[in-house]
Amino acid sequence: MxxxxxxxxxxxxxxxxxxxxxxxxxxxxxxxxxxxxxxxxxxxxxxxxxxxxxxxxxxxxxxxxxxxxxxxxxxxxxxxxxxxxxxxxxxxxxxxxxxxxxxxxxxxxxxxxxxxxxxxxxxxxxxxxxxxxxxxxxxxxxxxxxxxxxxxRPATEPAVSAKPEGDRQICQELASDANTVAPAKTSSPPPTPEAKSDAIKIPSAKKASKSRQRTVPEEKLLATARAIGAENGQVPRTALEKAVRAKGYTVSKDDAKKAADAVREELTATKSSVVT
Structure with missing residues (x-):
């Protein structure tokens, strides 16, 4: 050859x-x-x-x-x-x-x-x-x-207390996902066969649940947009799409644009109310 x-x-x-x-x-x-x-x-x-x-x-x-x-x-x-x-x-x-x-x-x-x-x-x-x-x-x-x-991306990581209620819920979900990672090895006795089978089933169930996630719910989409707007004072559509996809969801450009426009209007209304 x-x-x-x-x-x-x-x-x-x-x-x-x-x-x-x-x-x-x-x-x-x-x-x-x-x-x-x-x-x-x-x-x-x-x-x-x-x-x-x-x-x-x-x-x-x-x-x-x-x-x-x-x-x-x-x-x-x-x-x-x-x-x-x-x-x-x-x-x-x-x-x-x-x-x-x-x-x-x-x-x-x-x-x-x-x-x-x-x-x-x-x-x-x-x-x-x-x-x-x-x-x-x-x-x-x-x-x-x-x-x-x-x-x-780095601007959406401050303390949870500074975020709205919907954003806190998203942060709690991310934290719970991080806590499910396997712990470091210790001197504890080896797990029993039942424990091993459970350890195998849990990640597969979690993977299946993630694979079922498709379109992002409207509440989480708006919460993510508010988080970006709270940190930057503006909501770029491309930044919103990447933030949503980083959480395992899919979002269309039209939905992301609508959410970004809605949050921009909220920010404008908040600024005008503060000025008056």
């Missing part, structure tokens, strides 16, 4: 060649598009050295948008769709400018733009500025949610 190692090495070499080809193809495509867009900037009455910046506004925005998509791959669907829309708009603009450039030069020796095309070119720069700023805000919001999720 042949060894799989040569096949793996050949696959690695092939993947490297593909990566190099992708980089070269992207560089060639950028160079050709850059030349066409710069000539469009000249025809659109952009001044002097600034014509060299115009292609970077369009093609550079496309590259940044693709990297942002990789960063936001765990973000909600509407955020990813928004970034895809920006990338599609920038790509369509670049394609349209290249087409107008080719057709214009094909009809004459000098590229001449009509009023509509020249006006559209002048609107690209402010639109790219607005899109880049808003894209930055979307990425910051997603990264802030991830940080809140990371901070929510």
């Amino acid at each position: 042949p060894s799989p190692r040569p096949i793996a090495l050949a696959a690695v070499r092939g993947s490297r060649s593909i990566r190099v080809g992708i980089v070269l193809l992207a560089a060639f495509g950028f160079a050709l598009s850059y030349d066409a867009l710069r000539q469009m900037a000249v025809a659109g009455h952009v001044r002097g050295p600034l014509t060299y910046l115009f292609p970077l506004v369009i093609d550079g925005f496309i590259a940044i948008g693709i990297v942002a998509l990789l960063i936001l791959r765990g973000a909600p669907l509407h955020s990813r769709l928004y970034v895809w829309t920006l990338i599609g708009a920038a790509t369509g603009t670049s394609i349209a400018a290249n087409v107008v450039h080719a057709i214009g030069l094909n009809e004459g020796t000098r590229l001449h733009l009509n009023n509509t095309t020249a006006g559209a070119l002048s609107a690209i720069a402010p639109l790219a500025l607005a899109g880049a700023v808003h894209l930055y805000l979307v990425m910051n919001r997603h990264l802030a949610d991830d940080d809140a999720v990371a901070e929510a």
